[in-house]
Amino acid sequence: MPDLATPLIAWYGSNARDLPWRRPGFGAWGTLVSEFMLQQTPVSRVIPHLDAWLSRWPTPAALAADPPAEAVRQWANLGYPRRALWLHRAAVEIRDRHDGVVPREVDELLALTGIGDYTARAVAVFAYGDRHPVVDTNTRRVLARAVEGRSQPGPPAKTDLARMAALLPPVDEEAAILNAATMELGAVICTARTPRCDACPISDRCAWRAAGCPDTGDARRKQARYEGSDRQARGAVLRMLRHADAHAVRLDEVIADWPDARQRDRAIDSLVADGLAEAVEGTLRLPV
DNA sequence: TATGCGTGGCG
């Protein structure tokens, strides 16, 4: 296998974007919050929300001291509001089990609510500088192309971690940079739709390129239509609750004009089941 | 392993 680490690390050194969480001393809490927000939400939308969040809650304990409703409200329109709830729960767990300090061990991070294989290792590597493979969708796409010669990665698998681990340089600092560099390449060069191979530092050793960039098929599952979906209904309910400042909304007034009444009820029920809303005395409100 | 889960920008 050709050496990918050397050119990627060199490329990253002169091409890395200047992002808030890459500033020296950004802190493990900031890294953790940024990773929660970056789960399925683009960088450009995260940055202003991240600043506001950390100004309001500079520590896990500060967030844990406020009710989850405030976390959901501050989350605003970032999408997937369960992440706000999970981030709040993680803050409580950090306060209660780790003396308010974001843990450094992958196993301890994995035990926190809302943290999986990616986020746990991202925090351990980018906040603490330890040596672990960090595998996100960008990394998987880069490896699928450069190593396997496929146009798109297969579905996520545990073996992804071992494959990335095999590429890591022995020195912690360089391993961390390679993790970041591989993600960065996938984000700005080796993109899903129109890769910029002319600007790629490893195009001369890319298996996909060598094979003539064949379309090997897209293993990604297609996203369900949003218009008219239950998710859209949930979004509308939650938007109303966020804007109902500190007040509960009468149940029969919750998106009362929604075209599908059954879907409206389904949305409310599922939000309650998820803990994103509470039904109290004929009213609906964010979780206190 | 497959599915459900928001929101907005872009080609």
Added chain:
DNA sequence: TCGCCAAGCAT
């Protein structure tokens, strides 16, 4: 216009 896409996680 509309489908695709964006640093995943829990179940």
